[in-house]
Structure formats: C-alpha cells, structure tokens
Amino acid sequence: MNLPDYLASALRALTADARLAVACSGGADSTALLHALAQLRQARERGLRALHVDHQLHADSSRWAEHCKKFCEALDVPIEIVRVQVAHDRGEGLEAAARRARYAAFAQALQPGEWLIVAHHRDDQVETVLLKLLRGAGPHGLGGMRERRALGGGMLWRPLLDVPRAVLRDYVAQNGVSFIDDPSNADTRLSRNFLRAEVIPTLLRHWPHAADSIAHSAKLCRETAALLDERAEAALIQLRDASRGTLAARGWSALPDALRTLVLERWLHGQDLSAPPPARQVELQRQIEQARDDREPRIVWPDGEIHLWRGALHAVRPLIEIPCDWETPWSGAPLQLPGVAGVLTLRPSRPAYADAFATLPSPLRVRFRRGGERIKPAGDTHTRELRDLFQRAGIPPWQRGHIPLIFDGDQLIAVGDLWISTMGKKLLHDIAAGLVWQRGRGIESIAALR
Numbered sequence: 001m002n003l004p005d006y007l008a009s010a011l012r013a014l015t016a017d018a019r020l021a022v023a024c025s026g027g028a029d030s031t032a033l034l035h036a037l038a039q040l041r042q043a044r045e046r047g048l049r050a051l052h053v054d055h056q057l058h059a060d061s062s063r064w065a066e067h068c069k070k071f072c073e074a075l076d077v078p079i080e081i082v083r084v085q086v087a088h089d090r091g092e093g094l095e096a097a098a099r100r101a102r103y104a105a106f107a108q109a110l111q112p113g114e115w116l117i118v119a120h121h122r123d124d125q126v127e128t129v130l131l132k133l134l135r136g137a138g139p140h141g142l143g144g145m146r147e148r149r150a151l152g153g154g155m156l157w158r159p160l161l162d163v164p165r166a167v168l169r170d171y172v173a174q175n176g177v178s179f180i181d182d183p184s185n186a187d188t189r190l191s192r193n194f195l196r197a198e199v200i201p202t203l204l205r206h207w208p209h210a211a212d213s214i215a216h217s218a219k220l221c222r223e224t225a226a227l228l229d230e231r232a233e234a235a236l237i238q239l240r241d242a243s244r245g246t247l248a249a250r251g252w253s254a255l256p257d258a259l260r261t262l263v264l265e266r267w268l269h270g271q272d273l274s275a276p277p278p279a280r281q282v283e284l285q286r287q288i289e290q291a292r293d294d295r296e297p298r299i300v301w302p303d304g305e306i307h308l309w310r311g312a313l314h315a316v317r318p319l320i321e322i323p324c325d326w327e328t329p330w331s332g333a334p335l336q337l338p339g340v341a342g343v344l345t346l347r348p349s350r351p352a353y354a355d356a357f358a359t360l361p362s363p364l365r366v367r368f369r370r371g372g373e374r375i376k377p378a379g380d381t382h383t384r385e386l387r388d389l390f391q392r393a394g395i396p397p398w399q400r401g402h403i404p405l406i407f408d409g410d411q412l413i414a415v416g417d418l419w420i421s422t423m424g425k426k427l428l429h430d431i432a433a434g435l436v437w438q439r440g441r442g443i444e445s446i447a448a449l450r
Contacts, residue, residue, distance in 0.1 A: 003036040003171045010159040011042050018115040019047040026068045026180035029119035032168040035177050038075040050079040051109050053102045055086050064180050082109055095190055107152030114154040120145055123165040126214045127195050143222035232262035246312035253288045271315055276301040296397050309396055319442050322368050329363040340440035341402045346433045358433030365407040369400060375412045377419040389419060399443045
C-alpha cells in the first residue's frame with residue numbers, strides 16, 4: 001500500500017472544505033502520517049499544520065517537543081506545541097488522565113471548522129475493541145473508534161482505521177524518517193501495551209486473520225449502535241416532557257434492555273449531566289417498579305441525582321445541604337443565603353428608587369424549613385401548612401428545603417416570594433418595598449406565584 005496515495009484518495013472523498021491539522025506525538029505512526037500528508041498538494045492547500053501536546057510526564061518530554069518542531073521545520077509545516085498538566089486525581093489511571101488532558105488541549109487548539117487528523121490505525125482499533133470487550137462493553141464500545149466525531153470547534157478524523165500498523169512502519173523505514181520511541185510503550189503493566197506485546201501476537205499465531213475479523217466485527221457493532229441510537233432518540237422524544245425536562249418513569253422502565261441505558265444517557269447529557277454507574281441504573285429501575293405512593297425514591301451518584309416524583313424522573317445536580325439550625329437576622333439589605341438558596345433582597349416599589357435597597361424598621365429573621373411551619377397567605381381564609389402549599393404548587397420535595405422562610409418574631413410572614421401573609425404584605429406596603437428572591441442554580445425552576 002502506498003500511504004500518500006491512500007491519503008490522497010481519502011482527501012478527495014472529503015466533501016467538507018476544512019483546514020487540516022495533524023496530531024503529532026513524534027512517534028512512528030504520527031510521523032508517517034504527517035510526512036505522507038506533507039507530500040500532498042491538496043493537504044497543503046488546506047492549511048496543513050501540526051499540533052503537539054507535551055504532557056510533561058517524562059524527563060525527555062521537552063526534547064520530544066523539540067524533535068517535533070525540527071521535523072516540521074524540515075517539512076515546512078507549521079507546528080503548535082501545547083504543554084498541559086495531567087491531573088490524575090479523579091480515580092482514573094495515568095493513561096486515561098493523559099488522554100483526557102491531550103484531547104482537551106486539541107479541542108482548545110483547533111480553529112473553527114478545522115479537522116484534526118490522528119494516526120490511529122487498524123491495530124489500534126483491534127486493541128481498543130479487545131479492551132472494551134474485557135470491560136464488558138456493549139455495541140457502542142465494541143464498535144471501537146469512530147472515523148469521525150466532533151472535537152472542539154472542529155472535527156476529529158481517523159482516516160487510517162483500515163490500515164495496518166506495518167504499513168506505517170514500512171513507510172518511515174523506506175523514507176529514512178526518524179521518530180521518537182517512547183519507553184512507556186514497552187511497559188506491559190499498562191493494559192494496552194500488554195495486549196499489544198503479549199495477547200495479540202498469541203492470537204495471531206493461532207488465528208492469522210484475527211485482526212481483520214475483529215475490525216470487521218467492530219464495523220458490525222458500529223452499524224448496530226447506529227440503529228440503536230435511532231431507536232433511542234425516538235423513544236426519548238416520546239418519553240421526555242420537554243417543558244419540564246422530565247422523563248416518564250414507567251415508560252422508561254418498560255423499555256427493552258438495549259434501549260434503557262441509551263435513553264437515560266441521552267436524557268441526562270441533554271441536561272449536562274453524566275450517567276450514573278450501571279448498578280445505580282438497576283437500582284433506579286427497581287425503585288420505579290416497587291415504589292409505594294407515599295415514597296419519593298431517588299438515586300445519587302457523584303455528578304447528579306435522579307428523583308422519582310409524580311410518575312416522572314427528575315434529574316438535578318446534587319444540592320448543597322443547608323444546616324437545619326441556620327438562621328440570621330435580616331434588615332433588608334441583599335442577603336446571600338447558604339448553599340444554592342440564592343439572594344434575598346428588599347427593593348423600593350416606587351419607580352424613582354428602583355435601583356436602591358429598602359430598609360426594615362426592625363430586623364426580621366430568615367431561616368429554612370424545619371417541619372410543621374404554617375402561614376396564612378394574604379387573601380386566604382385558612383392557615384396552611386407549608387407541606388400542603390408546596391404540594392399544591394407542584395414544588396418538588398428536594399427543592400423545598402432551599403426556600404427561605406421570613407419570620408417577624410415567631411410569626412412566619414413570607415415563604416420566599418411565593419406566599420406572603422397579610423402582616424407581611426402590610427409591612428412591605430408601609431416601607432414601599434417589594435420582596436425579591438433570586439434563586440440559585442438548581443432551584444431556579446421554582447416560579448413565583450404572586
């Protein structure tokens with residue numbers, strides 16, 4: 001196989017009028033890719049340049065960056081070197097942390113509409129599929145790496161997924177191109193290196209066509225995953241209440257196993273939340289099927305919470321708990337409330353003083369719900385328990401403890417800006433003020449009722 005000819009054909013099939021950047025690590029694969037592209041007029045016409053990420057994890061990383069710089073100068077290809085700090089304190093391995101930092105740097109460095117070309121080849125794909133298989137992945141994982149996906153303001157492109165590693169190694173040898181041999185590639189304590197050095201050679205000795213077969217299976221899995229994605233999107237449209245952002249609980253629980261996780265993930269990602277671990281999803285389904293009417297089930301994971309309430313699933317970020325004994329005097333000036341409860345303010349009700357702050361003749365007290373509180377809203381003939389008011393107003397239980405309660409002595413006169421008593425209304429009228437409660441993130445959906 002002639003590598004430049006192969007890439008020229010791939011570029012001719014590229015309908016997008018995109019500028020091109022190459023991820024250049026300095027290793028044999030990316031060196032072959034960049035060198036071959038540099039021989040092509042159509043690649044240079046697309047503004048061919050290189051991006052190198054220095055992870056600063058190895059003592060020679062600066063020397064590797066300098067090698068890439070000189071290599072690109074020899075090719076007359078511009079290069080941008082980005083240095084990153086790899087934070088691996090999130091419970092992931094060093095490999096995963098470095099990859100996350102690298103792709104974050106690529107995403108930031110890409111120009112709008114630019115395509116980043118990476119040198120992943122068929123052997124990389126085989127390793128990826130085997131790793132996913134050993135981790136218990138489904139069709140999406142077993143489909144391996146996709147040829148194209150969005151990245152930052154542009155796209156990531158893997159044109160060599162059908163090309164064996166040997167083609168790239170033969171190319172650098174035939175062209176006498178020097179490259180970096182990262183010693184970490186020989187560390188078989190790393191999962192991918194162990195597969196590459198120990199497992200795959202054994203497979204190939206027994207099944208010479210194993211790499212082709214695995215790559216073909218990955219293609220079939222990608223096709224299956226694409227079909228599942230279509231079904232999942234249709235199910236999500238049917239089950240999601242777009243106005244409230246909720247998901248029909250029993251409808252979701254009744255989905256086939258192959259769709260349930262996909263629908264949940266899509267729903268959560270649409271709210272910028274990660275999906276819970278599989279065990280938490282199983283627990284969610286169990287709670288939906290077994291929940292009593294007087295229970296309010298929920299599951300929690302580090303990035304979020306899902307509550308089952310009134311037949312629907314509600315996804316939220318974990319709310320910061322407010323100490324039950326929190327209490328403070330308040331004279332009307334802007335009051336920063338704890339957690340996500342927001343800010344409480346009194347503003348003059350006369351237009352001429354709209355930008356000022358009103359002051360109370362004597363301080364009130366602000367605290368949060370402790371249970372049993374009651375208020376007689378202005379215009380109501382009955383004193384109401386807050387629990388009943390919240391239920392009638394459709395305020396979810398997990399938001400109720402973040403609504404500020406305002407007391408004059410022992411008398412509850414206002415519940416945020418939702419309900420105010422006759423006494424509270426008169427107090428505000430006397431000082432020509434209005435109560436303003438700016439909700440924090442996570443409770444902004446609580447709508448004012450007055």
